[in-house]
Amino acid sequence: MKLVIAVIRPEKLDDVREALVAAEITRITVTRATGHGQYLGEDLYRGQIHVPDLYPKVRLEIACNDEFVEIIIDAILRGARQNGGKVGDGKILVVPLEQCIRIRTGERGGSAI
Amino acid sequence: MIRIRKDWSLLLAGGTLSLLAPLTASASTSVDSGVTAWMLTSTVLVLLMIPGLAMFYGGLSRTKNVIGTMLHSFAALAIVGVLWVAVGYALAFGKGVLGGFIGWDSGLLFLQSIDEKVLESSVPEYVFAMFQGKFAIIAPALMAGAVAERIRFRGYCVLIALWSLLVYSPICHWVWATDGFLFKMGAIDFAGGTVVHISSGISGLVAALFLGPRVGYPKTAMHPSHLVMTLIGVGLLWVGWFGFNAGSGISSNLLTAQAFTATQAAAATGALTWICIEHFHLKKITSLGLASGILSGLVAITPAAGVVPPFGSMVLGAAASCVCYLALIMKSKLGYDDSLDAFGIHGVAGILGALGLTFFLRPSAVTALSSAAAAKGEPWSMLQQFGIQSAGVGITIAYSAIVTLILVVLVEKFVGLKLSDAEQKAGMDHSLHGEHGYGFLNLN
Numbered sequence: 001m002k003l004v005i006a007v008i009r010p011e012k013l014d015d016v017r018e019a020l021v022a023a024e025i026t027r028i029t030v031t032r033a034t035g036h037g038q039y040l041g042e043d044l045y046r047g048q049i050h051v052p053d054l055y056p057k058v059r060l061e062i063a064c065n066d067e068f069v070e071i072i073i074d075a076i077l078r079g080a081r082q083n084g085g086k087v088g089d090g091k092i093l094v095v096p097l098e099q100c101i102r103i104r105t106g107e108r109g110g111s112a113i
Numbered sequence: 114m115i116r117i118r119k120d121w122s123l124l125l126a127g128g129t130l131s132l133l134a135p136l137t138a139s140a141s142t143s144v145d146s147g148v149t150a151w152m153l154t155s156t157v158l159v160l161l162m163i164p165g166l167a168m169f170y171g172g173l174s175r176t177k178n179v180i181g182t183m184l185h186s187f188a189a190l191a192i193v194g195v196l197w198v199a200v201g202y203a204l205a206f207g208k209g210v211l212g213g214f215i216g217w218d219s220g221l222l223f224l225q226s227i228d229e230k231v232l233e234s235s236v237p238e239y240v241f242a243m244f245q246g247k248f249a250i251i252a253p254a255l256m257a258g259a260v261a262e263r264i265r266f267r268g269y270c271v272l273i274a275l276w277s278l279l280v281y282s283p284i285c286h287w288v289w290a291t292d293g294f295l296f297k298m299g300a301i302d303f304a305g306g307t308v309v310h311i312s313s314g315i316s317g318l319v320a321a322l323f324l325g326p327r328v329g330y331p332k333t334a335m336h337p338s339h340l341v342m343t344l345i346g347v348g349l350l351w352v353g354w355f356g357f358n359a360g361s362g363i364s365s366n367l368l369t370a371q372a373f374t375a376t377q378a379a380a381a382t383g384a385l386t387w388i389c390i391e392h393f394h395l396k397k398i399t400s401l402g403l404a405s406g407i408l409s410g411l412v413a414i415t416p417a418a419g420v421v422p423p424f425g426s427m428v429l430g431a432a433a434s435c436v437c438y439l440a441l442i443m444k445s446k447l448g449y450d451d452s453l454d455a456f457g458i459h460g461v462a463g464i465l466g467a468l469g470l471t472f473f474l475r476p477s478a479v480t481a482l483s484s485a486a487a488a489k490g491e492p493w494s495m496l497q498q499f500g501i502q503s504a505g506v507g508i509t510i511a512y513s514a515i516v517t518l519i520l521v522v523l524v525e526k527f528v529g530l531k532l533s534d535a536e537q538k539a540g541m542d543h544s545l546h547g548e549h550g551y552g553f554l555n556l557n
Contacts, residue, residue, distance in 0.1 A: 010549075011177070011539030014329070044547040056549065 001097035001110060002069050006060040007033060008080040008090040013058050016079030023075040025062065027113070033059040038087055057090065063100055065110045145235035151365035152240045158356025159247035163190055163254060165349030169404070170258050171550075172343030173453045177540020178262045179338050179550035182453075185257035188270055189250050193277045197246040198224055204282035205245065209292045216286040234363045244360060245285070248305055252281050252313045258455035259317025262335075263327045263537055266545045268530035272320075272520060280316060280516050284308050284509055299485065299498070300505035303372065304361035306416025306467040307509040314460020315510050316517035318451060323521045324530065326450035328537045338551070340400055347404040351380055354411045358418040371475075372418035376411065379430035383410020386434035394438075405441075405458060409433040412462035417470035425473025432469060433462040467506050471499040 008016055013030070020028065034054045043050045062072055073092055081089050102112040167186035174182040193201065200222060207218030220226030227238035253273035257264075287293040288302050295302075302308060327335070337343060359373040387406025388398045413433030414426050421429065440461040444451055451457055472495065474482070479493075486493035524530050536544035543549065 011543045014538035015535075042547070043549075056552075 001100055001113065002064055002066060003095050003097045004060075004062045004064060004069060004072050004076075005093040005095065006062075006076050006080070006090060007035060007037075007057050008060065008076070009082065009088065010056055010058045012080045012082065012089075016060070016076055019075040019079035020062075020072070023071050025064070025068065025072055025075060027062065029061040031059045031061075033057045037091065055088075063097055063113050065113055069094060142231040142233055142235060144231055144237060145365075148234065148363075148365045149236050149240060151369065152236050152244060152360060152363065155356035155360025156240065156244040156247055158353045159244065159251065159360065160353075162251055162350050162353030162357065163187070163247075165346045165353055166251065166254055168342045168346030169350060170261060170346070170453050172339040172341065172346060173258075173337045173401075174261055175335055175540070176338040176551055177542055177549075179542065180546055180548050181266065181541025182257075182261050183550075184266065184546070185261070185264075185269060186254040188266070189254040189257075189273055192270055192274050193250045193253060194246070196274060196277055197242075197249050201249055201277060201282055202242050202245065204278060205249070205285040206242075206290050209286065209290065213287075213292065213294050215283045216290055216292075232363070236363060241363060244363075245289075248309055248357075249277060249281055249285070252305075252309045253277055255309070255313040255455055255459050256317040256320065258453035258459075259314075259321040259451045260324055261452040262541065263324055263452070263532050264320075265529050265532055266541070268524050268528045271528050272524045272530065275520050275524070276316065276517065279520065280312060280513050281308070284312050284512065287508075288505065295505050295508065298501055298504065299482065300501050301420055301470060301498075302416045302467060302505065303419040304358045304415045306412070306463045307505050310412050310415060310459040310463030311467065311506060311509045312513040314456045314458075314463055316513045317455035318449075318460060319514050319517045320521050321451050321456070322449060323518065323525075326448075327452065328534045330450045331445065331448060337401065344400055344404060347407055351407055351411065354380070354415075358415060362419055368419050371422075374423055375414050375418045375421055375426035378423045379410040379414035379426040379433075380407050381410070382427040382430035383407055383413070383434045386410075386431040387438065390434065390438050405437065405454070406434045408458050409437040409462045412459050413466035413469070415463070416467040417473070420475060420478040421470055421473045422475045425470075425475070428473060429466055429469050433465050436465050437461050464506055464510075468499065468502050471495055471502050474498075 006016075010032075017028070020026070033056075035057050036054055060076070064072060073094070076092055099108060100110070100112045101108050105112075163186050167183040170186065171179045171183035202224060203218050203221035204215050207216035207221050209215070210217040218226070224239070224242055227242060230238040232238050232241055253276055256273070256276070257269065260269075285308050287295040288300060288308050290296060295307075300307075329335070354376055355373060358376040359369050362368040362372060384403050384406035387402050387409065391398050391402045410430030410433055413429045414421070417426065417429060437458050440457045441454060444454070444457055474495075482498065483493035521530060532541065532544070
């Protein structure tokens with residue numbers, strides 16, 4: 001089992017979700033996040049362009065069985081790129097997942113995902 | 114309408130029936146500080162409705178569209194606020210030209226000729242012009258609710274500027290100017306049921322049908338981003354509505370008190386009715402339901418406020434909630450996307466109030482109407498009044514629908530009106546304004 005974590009642009013959330021749903025990946029956790037990569041973006045307030053220290057981002061977490069990892073990565077890449085890929089599009093992290101337990105039934109492992 | 118209102122206040126005060134309009138201004142009339150103070154207060158109350166509407170609509174929109182949606186209301190303040198002083202007042206309240214289609218008086222451009230004028234109702238004409246101006250501002254802002262979350266800001270600005278001049282001003286002239294044809298016909302619209310709510314509701318529906326649904330509608334759930342803000346907004350609207358309705362008599366007397374009471378009674382009844390319906394239909398009472406009930410009641414009583422006694426206003430408020438509740442169910446059945454229910458609440462409750470008021474007129478209003486009819490040598494009956502009301506409603510619907518359709522087609526062609534799918538997905542705040550609301554949710 002793997003945990004796929006993606007940090008993406010907030011405005012790309014709809015596109016990523018559509019791509020995931022099209023790939024039949026429907027179990028997902030989404031949180032608002034703030035962070036920084038190489039990107040230097042701009043906000044506009046009172047005519048002044050501001051370059052914030054930290055940017056609003058959206059963080060997705062998807063737990064999956066190993067065979068789905070590439071499907072998920074493909075879907076996120078399809079949805080999250082701006083105009084074929086720009087600095088600030090985000091990152092995808094894949095980490096091994098030790099255990100998964102469904103609270104309702106107590107079942108464990110791959111079938112609980 | 115203003116003339117008839119004046120007649121009633123005179124009748125109620127035991128005076129004789131005057132056929133002089135209060136708009137017949139003269140420099141010699143002295144200012145009544147009491148009436149003027151209330152009219153200034155009313156004007157500010159109606160102004161308060163615009164940030165109230167921005168909060169109401171903003172809270173109902175999705176997180177990514179809150180700035181864009183609130184800007185629709187504030188943009189109306191900026192755009193119509195300028196247009197009204199420049200030409201809007203002249204178009205609405207100047208002498209009828211083009212066969213009474215619209216008003217015109219070049220002296221009223223930039224309000225030049227009213228600099229020292231006091232109306233017969235003892236209010237400086239500036240106060241009347243500013244009071245009416247707030248109505249002109251809120252009408253297009255209401256319409257924006259139907260097309261929220263998918264309209265380009267620049268196109269919206271051009272659309273409401275043209276709409277204000279070509280839809281609002283003519284209808285306002287017909288209904289409220291003393292030489293308007295609906296006014297002369299005897300159509301009752303106390304505070305803007307047809308002029309503001311039906312015109313904006315129908316225009317919103319037409320624009321919504323033209324633009325088509327938002328990306329993902331109705332499959333994707335589109336939750337309100339901030340119902341707390343929506344509730345504060347509807348509270349401000351309720352407070353402001355006392356200026357809207359109780360100020361529309363251009364007086365501070367018995368008529369004001371009657372309109373004031375009817376407004377309160379209808380709003381409360383509308384709210385209570387809506388939550389009762391929800392209780393039986395959904396087994397749960399929702400805050401948005403209560404807010405919608407308040408609005409339905411307020412909209413329905415708007416055309417009727419000065420002419421309907423408390424019981425009648427409560428019937429109208431209750432009926433409005435029932436009909437609007439059904440209208441929202443119908444919307445989901447029919448599948449059109451009136452994003453924030455500008456038509457479902459304002460259009461529907463406005464039509465109900467403008468037609469329904471006929472059956473609940475207070476005796477003094479009936480007396481005034483029948484003597485006004487007798488003066489023209491015509492009989493008066495409730496059915497006949499219903500016919501006049503229906504004509505007023507029908508003409509408003511037909512005119513605003515046709516002209517709005519032409520306007521949206523032209524603006525889409527020459528300026529661009531609909532947001533692309535990609536821009537809608539990113540949200541108006543990001544794609545149009547480069548800002549984001551709710552920034553406080555992020556550590557930054």
